[in-house]
Amino acid sequence: TIDSPGVLGNDTDADGDALSVALVSGPSFGALTLNADGSFSYTPDEGFGGTDSFTYTASDGTSTGNVATVTITVLNPNRNHAPEAKDDGYVATAETLLTVSASEGVLANDTDQDGDPLTAVLVGGAAHGAVTLNPDGSFDYQPEIGFTGEDTFTYQASDGSSLSEVATATIFVGSAANHRPVAVNDNYATTVDQPLTVPAPGLLGNDLDADGDSLTAVLFSGPQNGTVALSTDGSFLYTPASGFQGRDSFIYRIFDGEVHSALAAVTVYVNAAPPPAGGGGSVVDGGDDDDSSGGCLLGGAIRRVMQHLELARYGMEDDLLDSLAKDQNRGHHNRLDSLLADDRWQL
Template structure:
């Protein structure tokens, strides 16, 4: 609905001399005359007070509260005297004759937006005083053709004298290590001041390096140093009078050291029966620590029960168990950092029984050539012993040279000599009782020779008709061999058919073919190594014809 509306006046509250807040607002809307509220609404906001030379920002917020759209909507602001509008801030508006205009166009029902701009107050504007700024919006509505729908908003800004910046002074505080520093108001602001007497607030500039900080605007703060930190720390802040900041002030905090008790941890050592345990520095202190990094020393609390102890301040110690004692023992101590003791730490010492080494004796075995030697348990351990009666296991030291060996922990073994090898061989081992090895024992194996038959190869010779064939040593044995390297002899098996033969044991022979015979002939023989014959070899003779 459109009706006439009186001017909306915006009156500032009373401002005391020297009040600093440019942006503190005290706006009072006074309806001078109202018959009905128009559909187009406008509200103007800006600072309630400012000083000559200040740049201030006005914001115009407009809304179509009616049920239908409004067309041809135009919004204007009347730039007040003693100010200059900053044309680069008009936000789409145009300035003419001291009036800023915005062409809104069509504004739908319930739609709205805002425009902001800035003016600079002349430096010679009278202060104290005031600046009155008035804005207007108008347009047409479809529900009442041809009639305007307009509204106004007025804002008065009080002019005060120019503000002077506050002065912030440095501060110093002290706290102890691992202790929170709590400073109540006015805190860091207590030694700060404002030339105009304005109330001050604290604004953090940079925080501390070695702790956490909560700085309140009233100057109070809570500072918590990092755990175990001691030394200097600081933060910076500015004092603010609601308009201007002071320079940066530094708050120095000294965190005084507080001695932290060292931490001693338990230790454990082993030593053999009737043997002194000699532990060098840092000894029991090796796993202890001090939060402050102080040098530690060891202080005995209670000594051992089953031995004697010499504990040095550097943590080294010598413990000698009672003769023939085996089992647990212990002593306790504290670590001291020069001021404070740690809690009690216990050093546990286990005195281990001394094991007597087993005794392994040499062994001898025979096996025939090309035959595996299979010895069942206890095998090589059969003649070995342990003074403590501990069960024994066999551990190979060196294998055999002329065969393959599988030695089992129970002393059984399988030895396979190399093919055709005969002669001595050996391997060595130790007997172990689960803790200690014996000395080295040697197992000697004699591989007994077994004769291998010789190998005889066939031979072939040529001779001319009516001519004797005379073959010298080694003759037919020249291509024969014996695996054992034995000396061979030739033994005739079958004589030739077409001639006479004399075969010597050294392999040489004489063959005389029958008169006028020519053609093939042959004889056969064995090679003998003194014990065994080879297979039969054939000597082929070809008697060549003579014309």
């Protein structure tokens, strides 16, 4: 309910004449009572949520002005939201039945804001095969005899009250003689705020194809805590988000010219930057690379990186470092391999 002057509150007349309102067209989703003084009451239809409108004119008793529109936004927390269906991709073999379970079916990546259970509804069948789509999202696809290539069918997700937009399921049908390539997970490491550049063959270096086909890398989803630029030859540039430290990952698959592999993950460990050199000490190399017994640790050693040894500190208390320094000052030698065995240091 809106009191007077209501819709006339922002209307004007050059002569200062009193104005009155006349309804031109009513709302589409509710009931309206519009009064001559501009006041009105509006009652939305039960369950409606969204935008409604009506139109009116203002008159000064002699002439009538232009048609104006009143827009009303109806907020309804109980309004049902349509589900969201996302496109899907699958791989099949020529002249071979493809059976996809519900856990991997077309609904597996679809969502509903209200948490309603979803069912799949076929919209358009495949052009080069037969599709049987079940309500739980599982389906069977039988390609036509001799067909290889890309085929599609379309569907919608239903929450019982409304339908999603139309989504497309794409099926890559490879020849029976061709074997699906195998993408293998990869691991890399960098430090905070340090981009990681990996040259070709990069993440393709450990991937396999039984037919020896040339492979290309295809990005499926990017990292959560940085950005990645992936090239088809497997090389990539990963840039961690500013200040991020921890584990990040992105997903890719490979393509042999006919079919895609299953998805594989590339994990990037973003480690803390190495501590700055300090303490006035050094590691003296007086013997073999794998034995420090021929040299000694001086002053604030074990805090620095020298020559062939790279030591990273992981939680060793300062008093233990001081103790080591005192032992060294008394002529005692601490073997690096004994420190490493305690899992407090990494060589």
